[in-house]
Amino acid sequence: MPVLHENLLMEMKKLTDEKRATSNETVLQQHSKDESHHTPVLPEVVVFPNSASEVSSILQYASNHQIPVVPFGAGSSLEGHCIPLQGGISINFQNMNKILEVREEDFLVRVQPGVTRTQLNQSLKKYGLFFPVDPGADATLGGMAATNASGTTSVRYGIMRPQVRDLEVVLADGSIIRTGGLAAKSSSGYHLTSLFVGSEGTLGVFTELTLKIYGIPEATVAGRAVFPSVKAAVDGAISLLASGNSLARVELVDEHSIRQVNRHSETSYPEKPTLFLEFHGNPAGMKQDVAFAEELLSANGSEDLIFETDSIKKAKLWEARHHLAYAFKHGFPGREMMLTDVCVPLSELTDAVVYARKLIENEGLNGGVLGHVGDGNFHSILMFDKNNEEETEKANRINEKIVEYALSKNGSCTGEHGIGIGKMKYLKKEHADTLPLMKMIKKQFDPRNILNPGKVLF
Amino acid sequence: MPVLHENLLMEMKKLTDEKRATSNETVLQQHSKDESHHTPVLPEVVVFPNSASEVSSILQYASNHQIPVVPFGAGSSLEGHCIPLQGGISINFQNMNKILEVREEDFLVRVQPGVTRTQLNQSLKKYGLFFPVDPGADATLGGMAATNASGTTSVRYGIMRPQVRDLEVVLADGSIIRTGGLAAKSSSGYHLTSLFVGSEGTLGVFTELTLKIYGIPEATVAGRAVFPSVKAAVDGAISLLASGNSLARVELVDEHSIRQVNRHSETSYPEKPTLFLEFHGNPAGMKQDVAFAEELLSANGSEDLIFETDSIKKAKLWEARHHLAYAFKHGFPGREMMLTDVCVPLSELTDAVVYARKLIENEGLNGGVLGHVGDGNFHSILMFDKNNEEETEKANRINEKIVEYALSKNGSCTGEHGIGIGKMKYLKKEHADTLPLMKMIKKQFDPRNILNPGKVLF
Known part of the structure; x- marks a missing residue:
């Protein structure tokens, strides 16, 4: 049972305001868990900061009183990241959800950590730009950076780490730092941005992110290929990868999962191992890539091959993949x-x-x-x-x-x-080899062990 | 004047063999400098290890006797990285130049640090694969990882850091560790591989690298576009980037540089700001991209536009860019x-x-x-x-x-x-904000300050 800290709620109200710190039972419960199967634990207080300087005050207080702090985004993590194992303070970033700056010409966007990826993509659309990392859930960008998320598009655009150009981080003692800059390339010292990305709230709390964004591709084609076996499907996918084409997504869904989708969505997809595909590029290139993909996939035993360019049909095609978790939950x-x-x-x-x-x-x-x-x-x-x-x-x-x-x-x-x-x-x-180095870093960055304690490192 | 260490040469011979450690004046001089303008400093001994375990013994000895150690690859660095500022041991990796394993299906290659990038690409060719990072010089891959090199192709393939999947590193105390693995994606703890890449020999010495490799593109087109002003050229380049095409290289060369090239190579390129371009993709896609590029570049004022698909003409076209430094040196x-x-x-x-x-x-x-x-x-x-x-x-x-x-x-x-x-x-x-963190890391990783001392951090 986590220790309770006298006056913590009152102190948090002082650092924010009357309404932005609470010990309301329902709110505590909402912040006791993520989407995983891990056992919930209640925080003592949930606080909703509006700014980096408020986060800084909260961490200073937490540091002085050795109170655990857990950042909370959308709560969509899958290994218990935002469960406040040792109680203390859950920092909810829902108020820090502004898109601060779109630097069109620089292909950069500056956001607060509570912005979600669909929110970001909705605002980027009018610039003809998008942020590619798509972990499925509508996670916050702060959370995605904290876990080094990726998802369906990383085969083309890469994972979260290389998209993060700059971070504003509040360290354990409350100091506010910037880790990067706006340059697309830099060889300027140790790359701390890469160290913070994926540190799961154990080295610092993110209060701002500058992210790389991309031009929306001129054309996209979505496809579905059905195979007699998982082996044939994976081999088909590998042959596509080796051909060096414009593949932007290649997802395997096994026959059991397709069965759940059919039950859930009343579809009648063949209940066999299936690849869902997407290509991004220009229309002529697409056409040639798709023709070559058809050859390669057929050569690997694909029995049923459909490609769609119409946007409604493309969306329909991806539905099966996207609704998979729900299909199982309903099933x-x-x-x-x-x-x-x-x-x-x-x-x-x-x-x-x-x-x-x-x-x-x-x-x-x-x-x-x-x-x-x-x-x-x-x-x-x-x-x-x-x-x-x-x-x-x-x-x-x-x-x-x-x-x-x-x-x-x-x-x-x-x-x-x-x-x-x-x-x-x-x-x-x-990482038996590097674990001692990770521990050394953790100890230096968070000497009182207040940042998401009990996670990542034993 | 660096301190001399009694018996150092003899000890290094003991740890390797009679021939692989030397204080020969010519060899010391070769290891006193890189390709930069920085003032040379002689090492005390140059040693040529054959294996990680020899490097480990050298570092153990250096650590025990607090002797500076500087790794030396091709000596092509440009900010004095391999100058042994405080004397001591220069470790030359010319014997550790084996390509250990090509994992075709995994798009990975495992190499020793002394392998150069052209050596690597020559061996990869027969697999239809290549390593894209091209800093110009025929640097070693160990050196390229140490400086987080990049060059002409990073607009398409990225810089060195994300290419490095795994490193074998000898730490200051001689322990040999592995930082990564073979998985294309991982969210497993702090990403130490990213921390070592770009650490310029100050956190550890690389003895093996596993790198991402790519399928050679089906088609490439090279181009040259001449502009009335630098502004027009850069604007033209930005419009290409925004169009989301298959651009793999886009290099600006100003009129003064073109003049040197013309003098050096007896060419007659227009002496105006010029963009050198390359596209990678499939033939149909290429064609459409090039047509669109022509439109965009003309709209930005390009006066003279040439695209080549013939491999000799392409090579000729890139010569101007590649020989630039030599043209100036000769001029x-x-x-x-x-x-x-x-x-x-x-x-x-x-x-x-x-x-x-x-x-x-x-x-x-x-x-x-x-x-x-x-x-x-x-x-x-x-x-x-x-x-x-x-x-x-x-x-x-x-x-x-x-x-x-x-x-x-x-x-x-x-x-x-x-x-x-x-x-x-x-x-x-x-990086005023993160410098204290960098120093903390350096102190923990290299408490006796033997690894490339006097570099990177004050």
């Missing part, structure tokens, strides 16, 4: 969802996916496998009854085995969800 | 060359280049301006007589003013050459 009411997240070298992907599929079947759980195949990153969706010890153990066992498999192939225990609470023991294994 | 025999290197936000590039041009003219030095315009990164080539104090001062003054200008626009004091010796005072200005 198994009352059951909890565990989402595994590993990344393996591309050459190991087929075997890893087949292995995951077998594990799920052997344990007799309901679930699907889906993957950002272009990066070797895949997830299993495992449906289990949280109150049934055996089922919970089964889900944990599958997750553990999938991670161990990935690590045995020199892969990563987390492709994009982060370490949070759930992957700490695997980080220890994956 | 002004006996004079030293200073290369400035700043990066500004794209929207500030025109003014910054015009400003640099004016500075050179006002000071009355010979020189040119050239730039990786796609990234806002540009260089001035300044020719000066090292023995003439006034000329040296002029060159230094121009460099200083260009850097100050870039910093005033939230740019970087170094786009790609690194801090080394020459930019330490500007790093202090550019």
Whole structure:
């Protein structure tokens, strides 16, 4: 049971105002969890700062009184990142949700951490620009930077880390720093921006981000290719990657997941391993890429191949992929969802996916496998009854085995969800060499261990 | 005058063998400098390890006896990185030049740090693959990672940092660690790979690198566009970038540089601001991109526009850009060359280049301006007589003013050459906020300050 701190609510009200700090039970509960299966823990106070200087005051106070602080964005994290394990203060960034500056000519945007990615893309549209990183959930950009999120488009545009040009960070002692600049390239000293991105709130709290943005591609084509086996689908994807074309998305969805989608959306997609594809480029290039893709995918055994350029049909096509988690939730009411997240070298992907599929079947759980195949990153969706010890153990066992498999192939225990609470023991294994260095850095940056304590590092 | 260490040569011979450690005057001189204008300093011993474990022994010895260690690749750095400022040991990696593994399907290659980029590309060719980062010089990959190099292709493929998937690093105390893995994506803890890349030998010594490689594009087109002014050329480049096409290179060369090229190569290029361009893609896409590029460049005032697909003509076209430094060296025999290197936000590039041009003219030095315009990164080539104090001062003054200008626009004091010796005072200005954190990290990683001491951080 976390320690309670006398006067904490009153002090937080003093640092913000009467309405922006609360211990209301409902609000505490909203900030006790994320979208993962991890057990909720209540914070003591939730505070809603309006500015970096308020965040700074909050951290100064927290530092002086050694009170844990956990930043909270959209709460869409998947490894318990924003669960206040040791109570203390949850900082909700909903008021810091302004798009501060669009620098069209520089392909940069400056935002507060509470801006969500769809909010950002809605405002960028009128400039013909967009922010590509798409983790599925409508996460905040602060949260996406904190976990080094990625998703469906990273095969083309890259993950979160290289998109972050500059960060305003409040350090544990309340000092406000800037880590980068506006230059597209720099070799100016140690790259601390890269260190903060992915640090999951354990090294500092982000109060502003400058992000790289892109011109909306002239043309996009979406496609769906159905295969007799997972192996054929992954091989097809790898052949596309090797051909060096304008692939912007390539997603694997297994037959079990398609079945859930059909049930949920009353569609009648063939219930077989399927690749969902997207190409970005110019119309002529697209046409040639799609023709070549058709050849390559057919050569790899694709039985049913559809390409769409019409925007409504494209959206419809991607619906299946986007609604997958909901389809499973609806398909198994009352059951909890565990989402595994590993990344393996591309050459190991087929075997890893087949292995995951077998594990799920052997344990007799309901679930699907889906993957950002272009990066070797895949997830299993495992449906289990949280109150049934055996089922919970089964889900944990599958997750553990999938991670161990990935690590045995020199892969990563987390492709994009982060370490949070759930992957700490695997980080220890994956990065045994660098863990002492990470700990050294954590100790220097946060000597009183107030920043999201109990996460990432043992 | 650096301190001499008794028995150092003998000890280094013991750790390697009789032939692989030397204090031969000529060899010491070869390791006293890089390609910059910075004053040479002799190391005490040069050692040529064959393996990480030899490097480890050398570092253990150096650590125990507090002897400075400087890694040496091709010696092509431009800010004095491999000058052994405090004497000690220069570690030459010429024996560690093996390509250890090409993982075709994973788009990865594992190399020793002494492999050069042209050596790598020659071996990758037969796989239809290539490594895109091209800083101009035939640098070693260890050196390129140490300085976070980039060059002409980063507008399309990115800079060095995101290409590095895994590093084997020998730390100051001799321990050998791995920082990454083979997964294309990972959110597993603090990203130490990104911290080591660009650390210029001050945090550890690289003994192996795993790098991302790419499929050779199906088609490339090279182009040259001549403009009435630098402003028109840069505006033309920005319009290309905004159109979201398959631009892989876009280089600005000013009229003074073209003049040197014409003199050096007996060519007759129009002596006006010129953009050199390259597109990578498929033939149909290329064609459409080039047609659109012609429209955009003409709209921005391009007077003379040539596109080539023939490989000999393409090579000829790029010669002018590639031979620029030599053209200047030949044009002004006996004079030293200073290369400035700043990066500004794209929207500030025109003014910054015009400003640099004016500075050179006002000071009355010979020189040119050239730039990786796609990234806002540009260089001035300044020719000066090292023995003439006034000329040296002029060159230094121009460099200083260009850097100050870039910093005033939230740019970087170094786009790609690194801090080394020459930019330490500007790093202090550019990253005043994070300098204390950098120092903290340096102190933790290298408590006895033996790793490339006197560089990067004051």
